[in-house]
Amino acid sequence: MANKTIQGTNRKISLNTRNTVVGLSFILPNFIGFALFTLGPVVFSFILSFMKWDGFTEMTFAGLKNFQKIFGDKKFLESLGHTFYFAFFTVLFSMTAALALALLLNRKVKFVNFFRSSIFFPYVASVVAISCVWKAMFMENGGVINSALQMIGFAEDMLPGWIASTKWAMPAVIIVSVWRNMGYFMIIYLAALQDIPTSLYEAAEIDGASKWQQFVRITFPMLTPSHFFVFMMLTINSFKTFDMIFLMTEGGPGTATQLLSMYIYNKAFISWDYGVTSAASMILFLIVATITVLQFRVEKKFNDFM
Amino acid sequence: MKMKRIAAAGLTAVMAASVLTACGGATSSSSGSTGTSSSGSTGTSSSGSTASGEQVTLKVSLWDATSNPADLAAIEAFEAANPDIKIDLIDIPSNDYNTKLNTMLNGGSQLDVFFIKQADSTKSFYDKGQLLDLTDYIAESGVDLSGFNGTADGFAFNGKQYGLPVRTDYYVLYYNKDLFDAKGIAYPSNDMTWTEFEKLAGELSGDGNYGAYMHTWQAMAYNWGIQDGKNTVLSYETGYDFVKPYYEMLLRMQDAGYIQDYGQLKSGNIHYSGAFAQGNVAMMPMGTWFLGTMKSKVESGEAKFNWGVATLPHPDGVEAGYTVGASTPLAINSATKNADAAWRFVEFMTGEEGSAVYAKEGYIPARSDSTILDTVAANEGMPEGLAEALQTKNIVPDRPIADHVGDVDLVLGEQHSMIMLGEATIDDALADLTSQVKDIMEG
Numbered sequence: 001m002a003n004k005t006i007q008g009t010n011r012k013i014s015l016n017t018r019n020t021v022v023g024l025s026f027i028l029p030n031f032i033g034f035a036l037f038t039l040g041p042v043v044f045s046f047i048l049s050f051m052k053w054d055g056f057t058e059m060t061f062a063g064l065k066n067f068q069k070i071f072g073d074k075k076f077l078e079s080l081g082h083t084f085y086f087a088f089f090t091v092l093f094s095m096t097a098a099l100a101l102a103l104l105l106n107r108k109v110k111f112v113n114f115f116r117s118s119i120f121f122p123y124v125a126s127v128v129a130i131s132c133v134w135k136a137m138f139m140e141n142g143g144v145i146n147s148a149l150q151m152i153g154f155a156e157d158m159l160p161g162w163i164a165s166t167k168w169a170m171p172a173v174i175i176v177s178v179w180r181n182m183g184y185f186m187i188i189y190l191a192a193l194q195d196i197p198t199s200l201y202e203a204a205e206i207d208g209a210s211k212w213q214q215f216v217r218i219t220f221p222m223l224t225p226s227h228f229f230v231f232m233m234l235t236i237n238s239f240k241t242f243d244m245i246f247l248m249t250e251g252g253p254g255t256a257t258q259l260l261s262m263y264i265y266n267k268a269f270i271s272w273d274y275g276v277t278s279a280a281s282m283i284l285f286l287i288v289a290t291i292t293v294l295q296f297r298v299e300k301k302f303n304d305f306m
Numbered sequence: 307m308k309m310k311r312i313a314a315a316g317l318t319a320v321m322a323a324s325v326l327t328a329c330g331g332a333t334s335s336s337s338g339s340t341g342t343s344s345s346g347s348t349g350t351s352s353s354g355s356t357a358s359g360e361q362v363t364l365k366v367s368l369w370d371a372t373s374n375p376a377d378l379a380a381i382e383a384f385e386a387a388n389p390d391i392k393i394d395l396i397d398i399p400s401n402d403y404n405t406k407l408n409t410m411l412n413g414g415s416q417l418d419v420f421f422i423k424q425a426d427s428t429k430s431f432y433d434k435g436q437l438l439d440l441t442d443y444i445a446e447s448g449v450d451l452s453g454f455n456g457t458a459d460g461f462a463f464n465g466k467q468y469g470l471p472v473r474t475d476y477y478v479l480y481y482n483k484d485l486f487d488a489k490g491i492a493y494p495s496n497d498m499t500w501t502e503f504e505k506l507a508g509e510l511s512g513d514g515n516y517g518a519y520m521h522t523w524q525a526m527a528y529n530w531g532i533q534d535g536k537n538t539v540l541s542y543e544t545g546y547d548f549v550k551p552y553y554e555m556l557l558r559m560q561d562a563g564y565i566q567d568y569g570q571l572k573s574g575n576i577h578y579s580g581a582f583a584q585g586n587v588a589m590m591p592m593g594t595w596f597l598g599t600m601k602s603k604v605e606s607g608e609a610k611f612n613w614g615v616a617t618l619p620h621p622d623g624v625e626a627g628y629t630v631g632a633s634t635p636l637a638i639n640s641a642t643k644n645a646d647a648a649w650r651f652v653e654f655m656t657g658e659e660g661s662a663v664y665a666k667e668g669y670i671p672a673r674s675d676s677t678i679l680d681t682v683a684a685n686e687g688m689p690e691g692l693a694e695a696l697q698t699k700n701i702v703p704d705r706p707i708a709d710h711v712g713d714v715d716l717v718l719g720e721q722h723s724m725i726m727l728g729e730a731t732i733d734d735a736l737a738d739l740t741s742q743v744k745d746i747m748e749g
Binding site: 054055056057132135136138139140141142143161162163164165166250251252253254255266269270271272 | 404405408411412430433434435436567569570572573574575712713715716719720721723724727729730
């Protein structure tokens with residue numbers, strides 16, 4: 001019907017052009033939103049990174065000064081280091097935990113749906129609530145975690161100080177982050193596991209392969225596309241993490257858990273230095289973009305190889 | 307009459323200049339100021355404005371208005387006295403206030419008058435050209451700045467006044483009378499040193515009670531360090547040796563169990579009001595803003611003990627009555643189209659009438675004297691002897707109104723947690739602090 005009316009009014013336009021126009025008009029609403037609220041600000045931020053601006057008075061060109069400033073800033077380098085530390089362990093442990101849970105819950109066990117939902121639950125729970133509860137659990141004296149450790153035989157002076165200690169604060173927030181991530185990525189692995197043809201396992205069993213061999217030779221390689229997806233999403237998420245850490249430690253004690261995202265926040269909303277803020281955001285963007293591009297390259301090679 | 311015209315012309319010029327410096331903003335503000343002459347000194351809206359017969363609506367922003375009856379009462383009183391001006395309140399949650407206010411002003415919003423939540427940020431608004439110069443208005447209306455007891459001085463830059471304080475809160479010592487009675491110890495006096503305070507806290511500790519409660523803010527060390535008025539939180543050239551004795555005091559008290567552990571308070575998200583209301587804390591240094599809260603906690607039955615207020619303890623060699631505080635200024639957006647009406651609002655709120663309303667509601671106005679303090683203390687539910695305890699000799703601003711205070715505050719907070727958690731020694735933390743603040747101030 002729609003085709004007919006278009007044909008009726010615009011005979012001269014070729015079918016190809018018409019299809020393109022119709023197609024574009026379908027994505028237009030989405031694109032307008034993207035352009036207005038994402039693309040525009042990103043481009044503006046790119047320009048800002050070469051400017052000096054407090055948000056109100058006149059902008060002046062600063063060239064590369066903002067970048068010089070942040071690379072000369074001990075705090076920036078420190079928070080960059082913290083970000084890599086946080087991202088590395090969060091990605092590693094989240095992937096491992098998600099995969100292990102998926103394997104565990106991919107069988108016909110009783111209450112499997114209950115277990116699956118309860119592991120997924122942290123992902124949809126409010127970050128504010130989660131952070132408050134974990135904060136209380138991490139309490140040095142009388143917190144649930146340290147009390148449990150004491151019960152299984154840890155001496156009092158061996159108990160970690162968690163968020164009250166510069167050494168243990170980062171592991172603490174990594175634990176919470178892994179706990180929060182694993183449910184969602186478990187679901188992704190579960191879906192992928194169900195797509196592996198059972199015939200592969202049957203053949204392997206006939207050939208006498210052990211469960212471990214089946215995992216290493218069949219399950220793990222067959223999950224490759226999921227590994228890539230999970231890895232990428234986790235990496236991006238970890239580099240962007242802000243809310244949970246801000247609520248749990250405010251970047252402290254001292255600056256022990258200050259990530260790049262928090263450095264950016266401070267520069268923007270405490271120092272009102274939008275130039276430096278944008279420069280730091282550009283660095284964060286570059287890091288995430290590089291990792292993403294690299295991993296697309298590797299994935300392509302893998303796919304060709306398989 | 308002639309004088310008035312000249313003044314009006316002068317004002318127009320000032321405003322036009324401020325509009326020019328503020329990029330964007332309002333375009334037609336000069337026409338607005340010529341229309342109504344600034345007449346009202348005591349709120350009697352005479353000649354100019356009534357003649358034009360126009361109803362002016364002022365957009366005013368403040369935080370948590372609904373939970374703060376005093377601001378609302380003062381605004382109502384203003385509207386009653388000035389029927390030609392209507393106040394359109396923009397109420398913003400306190401946590402978002404600073405960010406939101408900055409965004410509104412930067413975005414060229416139609417805001418006319420705003421309360422400034424952190425007095426030290428006044429300088430940054432001034433730097434951005436967002437504050438209307440009030441000097442001529444003050445001269446014309448004959449406002450007596452000495453009534454602010456020095457708290458208005460911080461809002462003057464280059465000899466011009468850009469804001470006037472509405473409220474001034476300062477630190478006092480709250481105490482739980484029941485815990486003192488139980489031990490048969492005399493209540494804290496209005497003239498006590500910090501050394502005596504520490505000793506007293508020790509005597510009151512034990513049996514599940516704490517001698518004192520020190521909140522997790524860095525103010526609990528820095529405020530006492532700057533109480534003598536000689537240094538500020540920006541005085542890095544001193545190496546911050548003026549806070550060292552107070553950090554030593556805090557750590558001694560923490561180790562001895564006179565106060566609750568910093569780490570536990572942090573992990574538990576403990577709020578000082580709940581901690582004091584629980585009834586196992588004998589003394590707590592806290593701001594006068596807590597008076598109203600405490601009063602209502604007693605009325606609601608959440609706090610089941612008799613409470614008292616004494617003057618803040620003072621350092622050795624400093625007179626009693628030296629305390630630390632902060633003012634809440636009112637300022638006019640330089641891009642306003644209703645400058646005259648806005649000034650009448652500021653004048654009323656910071657003047658005698660506004661102050662009386664605040665005092666009646668139990669809050670301490672910036673324009674304060676012993677009559678005002680008596681009014682505050684006479685509120686139902688306020689403890690005995692409050693008027694004497696509230697007497698001050700000098701109120702040192704907790705943060706100077708200068709550049710970089712926000713950045714420095716962040717670093718102070720970081721090092722504060724390191725010291726209080728025992729993650730760094732006082733000397734190391736203060737040395738690190740000194741070098742970081744030096745970079746901020748000189749960079």
